[in-house]
Amino acid sequence: MKSITLHNNFTKELPGDENTSNARRQVYKASYSYAEPLSPSNPSMIITSKDMGKSLGLDNMASEEFLHLMTGKKIVAKSSPYAMCYGGHQFGHWAGQLGDGRAINLGEIKHDGKSWVLQLKGAGPTPYSRGADGLAVLRSSVREFLCSESMFYLGVSTTRALSLALTGDKVLRDVLYDGNPIYEKGAIVCRVSESFIRIGNFELQSARKDLDSLKILADFTIRHFYPNLKGQGKDLYLSFFRAVAARTASMIIDWQRVGFVHGVMNTDNMSILGQTIDYGPYGWLENYDEEWTPNTTDQEHRRYRFGNQGSVALWNLTQLANALYPLIEDVPALEISLDEYRTNYLKDYHKMLNTKIGLTKMKGNDEKLNKDLHDLMIHTQTDMTIFYRQLSLFEVDKPSEHLRLVKDACYIGDVVFNENKEAWLNWLVRYACRLTEESKPEEERRANMNGVNPKYVLRNYMAQLAIEEADKGNYALIHELHDLLKNPYEEQPEMQKWFAMRPSWALNKAACSQLSCSS
Ligand code: AMP
Numbered sequence: 001m002k003s004i005t006l007h008n009n010f011t012k013e014l015p016g017d018e019n020t021s022n023a024r025r026q027v028y029k030a031s032y033s034y035a036e037p038l039s040p041s042n043p044s045m046i047i048t049s050k051d052m053g054k055s056l057g058l059d060n061m062a063s064e065e066f067l068h069l070m071t072g073k074k075i076v077a078k079s080s081p082y083a084m085c086y087g088g089h090q091f092g093h094w095a096g097q098l099g100d101g102r103a104i105n106l107g108e109i110k111h112d113g114k115s116w117v118l119q120l121k122g123a124g125p126t127p128y129s130r131g132a133d134g135l136a137v138l139r140s141s142v143r144e145f146l147c148s149e150s151m152f153y154l155g156v157s158t159t160r161a162l163s164l165a166l167t168g169d170k171v172l173r174d175v176l177y178d179g180n181p182i183y184e185k186g187a188i189v190c191r192v193s194e195s196f197i198r199i200g201n202f203e204l205q206s207a208r209k210d211l212d213s214l215k216i217l218a219d220f221t222i223r224h225f226y227p228n229l230k231g232q233g234k235d236l237y238l239s240f241f242r243a244v245a246a247r248t249a250s251m252i253i254d255w256q257r258v259g260f261v262h263g264v265m266n267t268d269n270m271s272i273l274g275q276t277i278d279y280g281p282y283g284w285l286e287n288y289d290e291e292w293t294p295n296t297t298d299q300e301h302r303r304y305r306f307g308n309q310g311s312v313a314l315w316n317l318t319q320l321a322n323a324l325y326p327l328i329e330d331v332p333a334l335e336i337s338l339d340e341y342r343t344n345y346l347k348d349y350h351k352m353l354n355t356k357i358g359l360t361k362m363k364g365n366d367e368k369l370n371k372d373l374h375d376l377m378i379h380t381q382t383d384m385t386i387f388y389r390q391l392s393l394f395e396v397d398k399p400s401e402h403l404r405l406v407k408d409a410c411y412i413g414d415v416v417f418n419e420n421k422e423a424w425l426n427w428l429v430r431y432a433c434r435l436t437e438e439s440k441p442e443e444e445r446r447a448n449m450n451g452v453n454p455k456y457v458l459r460n461y462m463a464q465l466a467i468e469e470a471d472k473g474n475y476a477l478i479h480e481l482h483d484l485l486k487n488p489y490e491e492q493p494e495m496q497k498w499f500a501m502r503p504s505w506a507l508n509k510a511a512c513s514q515l516s517c518s519s
Pocket residue numbers: 098099100101102103128129130132133134135136264268269278280517519
């Protein structure tokens with residue numbers, strides 16, 4: 001393998017922690033601390049992302065050298081790995097300093113005019129690890145690898161995954177929080193993004209009134225990741241805020257489009273680039289349910305439920321506005337920008353819903369049409385992915401014939417379905433009328449719909465099956481799902497078994513419907 005050269009823009013251009021020990025501590029006046037990965041005892045590669053590797057110009061990901069780099073066994077010459085310093089609001093409460101407690105950034109690869117940060121998740125403790133070990137287990141790493149890859153191919157803005165490897169070491173975890181910890185296999189995902197800066201990086205500097213570090217961080221972020229913004233001083237910072245809000249809105253709308261629930265939208269888990277980041281207790285909607293959250297820690301208040309993600313993003317952006325305030329000092333302008341987010345979000349959200357049902361123009365009653373559809377889907381527990389995908393087969397002159405396909409996508413039994421049959425038929429007839437108004441050729445409508453309604457998503461039970469196999473040392477299913485999810489909008493007849501309703505055994509099985517943060 002051609003040896004990798006890593007660059008250090010982040011550490012060169014931002015203030016660093018002068019203390020180089022790994023002791024856990026509060027870190028002031030700095031954006032990062034140096035931190036070396038632990039050396040794993042017996043690393044082995046499970047899977048790599050060839051496409052990601054290509055984007056990085058990596059030619060041989062099968063080599064031992066690559067394995068050692070991806071697991072922290074060896075550090076690239078002249079690089080200086082570091083952990084980032086950030087804070088955050090967790091479940092609505094200010095948590096103070098958090099930081100990369102189990103992520104170590106190796107540095108940046110420059111390729112084809114782009115710069116990418118490589119980050120090892122689970123490579124050992126850092127000054128930000130607080131009471132925890134800095135490690136990650138196989139199950140959460142499989143989930144992160146597969147889901148971040150799948151999101152990329154779905155066209156949802158996300159951090160990427162380059163590799164998933166075992167460390168050969170054991171990690172102690174209390175999965176069920178019942179005081180019975182067990183040893184699990186340790187693993188490391190190498191994540192990749194242009195930057196892992198979060199809203200929380202700005203919040204921490206601002207909360208500490210460290211305005212010098214705040215300004216340096218904002219200037220760095222704008223210079224490297226928002227280079228097209230115009231203006232100077234306060235105007236530039238305001239444009240930056242608005243650009244972050246716009247990217248965040250578009251990411252959340254994509255989540256709503258594909259049925260993804262992040263599960264822990266704390267401000268430390270919100271990327272400043274509007275990318276999906278930190279795949280923890282996330283989940284995919286099976287039966288359409290706006291109240292659903294996969295996160296067991298959030299069962300009571302359901303702050304991060306599917307139907308609340310747009311509002312939570314607004315709340316998070318409000319924290320970013322507060323954090324940037326010292327650089328902007330214009331409350332009305334920030335309030336207008338937040339209003340703009342709210343208005344644009346709603347407008348684009350409704351537009352997106354229309355594309356899911358194959359409508360290209362917005363008409364007065366379309367919001368109601370979509371709302372009534374969702375009410376029906378909730379009531380009859382309709383599988384979101386299957387329903388929308390099958391809707392492209394709808395024939396305008398035969399609305400009642402579509403009833404069978406709807407029924408096959410519902411988790412409730414015949415009796416409840418029959419009680420709602422009339423209501424469904426009514427909706428299908430209204431839908432047929434609306435399609436007739438648009439008079440788009442059927443073929444075109446189908447192609448459009450199949451381009452926004454995925455056929456294959458990483459259902460919760462699919463990830464769990466891959467994890468159980470991987471735990472036994474069999475990685476075939478991880479590879480199969482990775483391949484499948486590279487083309488989520490394509491028909492893949494040989495993979496039809498993954499275009500199926502959630503099996504009944506998965507409904508109440510731990511990790512198939514609900515997850516904790518413990519990983
Ligand atoms: P999360 O909810 O996974 O985004 O984590 C919240 C905070 O806890 C972040 O600062 C993480 O770095 C830290 N953290 C989570 N798990 C661990 C771990 N096993 N060891 C050290 N820090 C952790």
